[in-house]
Amino acid sequence: MHNPTSKTIVNVLILYLCSSFLLVSFFAYIYYDYQKEIYKEKEFESMKIKAQEFYSLLQDYHESMSQEIEYPKFDDYNSAIFDIDKNIIFSTIKNKNIDLNKIYYQKNPNSYFIYEMKPYYMGAAFIVIEQETKFSFKELSYKIVSFSIIVILLIVLTSLFLVKLILKPLRQNAALLNRFIKDTTHELNTPISTILTNIELLEKKEFEPSVEKKLKRVKMASLTISNLYEDLVFLLLNHKISSQNQLQNINEIIENRIEYFNLLFSAKKLKVDYIQNDKLEIVIDKKKIIRVIDNIISNAIKYTNENTTITVEVNKNSISFIDQGIGMSEAEIKDIFKRYTRFNNIQNGFGLGYNIVYSIAKEYNIDIKIDSKIDEGTCVKLNFS
Structure with missing residues (x-):
């Protein structure tokens, strides 16, 4: 097959694979972002319920006016209460740098939910819920990347199969064309040599000016064909000789x-x-x-x-x-x-x-x-x- 044809097919294949890679990457990112948002929404609602339950518990403590109150502790999350000036009243959270200006945020490896109390109970204005982020974004990333690689490999294999399928008739036609050129070139050798040899013999004889002029034209055409013949021989046989x-x-x-x-x-x-x-x-x-x-x-x-x-x-x-x-x-x-x-x-x-x-x-x-x-x-x- 000629180099321009191969180059064009390779360029089209590269363009197709690059566009496929970008498309797969785009959908992988959309899926990753979608799963991330779903988890955040579920976690937000879950932590909101916990904060409301904790708020109800503080309300009960406040209304009971008991002299001995034990700060509630839970197995599945930690908590803290802050006053109106955002000072800690009590906390089971080890992290002291809590952003009370946000409602919900994640900071590896934990998630935080801030619940503003109205009205205030037990002198607390803010409840903070801290729990471990159970959703592994890294694991999701690995899964998406692995799936994307498999999809891209399938696309590559499919592309190579399609290219091979497309190239088959082209290669067959190119082989037939090369065989035709090779056979034609081989057949041209004898008549070209014969024409040039006979012209040289005729040039030794004397002819009328009009005949000599025609003879020169024949020789010029023969030289042109001979030069083209040599080029074809070089292209066809250079790699074999x-x-x-x-x-x-x-x-x-x-x-x-x-x-x-x-x-x-x-x-x-x-x-x-x-x-x-x-x-x-x-x-x-x-x-x-x-x-x-x-x-x-x-x-x-x-x-x-x-x-x-x-x-x-x-x-x-x-x-x-x-x-x-x-x-x-x-x-x-x-x-x-x-x-x-x-x-x-x-x-x-x-x-x-x-x-x-x-x-x-x-x-x-x-x-x-x-x-x-x-x-x-x-x-x-x-x-x-």
């Missing part, structure tokens, strides 16, 4: 490739300025460096203007290809190495050239720098470390 890295004389290879494209240069009335400032030798697979040079030159021919100059300059550790063509914008330069990228529908091509250049450059740590201006031209520089 080991690189034959040897010390290569880049100056000679460029000279041969300029000669190879000579007919295409002549068709657009282009002048080629080949500047050799230094001798450049690098260890690389010859076929691969030819693919790099051919694609850059081919691209320069396609997008440069007629009656202009293409400059190829070789320095000690670099090669520069400079044309006087239509140029590219910054956005186009960023996308130029993507496969099937084309910026001009007028010119022929499949958008494979610079993707091949990039893959070979990446393999050999060749730095590619592209400087371009619209309607002025483009400079492609290869730096060899």
Whole structure:
């Protein structure tokens, strides 16, 4: 499957999983908050009843006017009474920092309920009920988190299954397409070689000018097909063929490739300025460096203007290809190495050239720098470390 397709599916899957995670987290939080509020309401009502019962007990003590009164104590909660100035009268609560301005609040590990007495009995204005918070919010959190993780895992597994299901026909179609391209490419080899060989034989003979012109057109078309054929072979077989890295004389290879494209240069009335400032030798697979040079030159021919100059300059550790063509914008330069990228529908091509250049450059740590201006031209520089 092509990288853009895989990348799109991965991006959609990530977006789906992220949105699912956020949705699960949202509902988990809502459920947690809901359970928390339910418990608080139940506890509030329970403690309110206890406070009212305690208030009734104080009322009884007050009305009985007994000389000996024992402060009531309970097994399931502690209590305290405060006067109107919020001073403690009596308390079984160890916590001395009680907020009497609130009616109900929780402070781990206990809950507190403050009951304002009206009228006052036994000099008390406030009753405080303290009991242990029996509801474990931490336990609830663990349960919700565990359940959320299980749900997310199920979503992930379902997503992977769906993606696999969706990819199956795409992979089958891609496999059929690759097989078709591979078979077609294999079948093209013989006729292309035959055409080019026969054209070379015919060029040795003398023909009328009109015939020679037609012969040149046939050769130009054949060279274009041959170059496309080499690109297809590289894309299909590069991962299966080991690189034959040897010390290569880049100056000679460029000279041969300029000669190879000579007919295409002549068709657009282009002048080629080949500047050799230094001798450049690098260890690389010859076929691969030819693919790099051919694609850059081919691209320069396609997008440069007629009656202009293409400059190829070789320095000690670099090669520069400079044309006087239509140029590219910054956005186009960023996308130029993507496969099937084309910026001009007028010119022929499949958008494979610079993707091949990039893959070979990446393999050999060749730095590619592209400087371009619209309607002025483009400079492609290869730096060899």
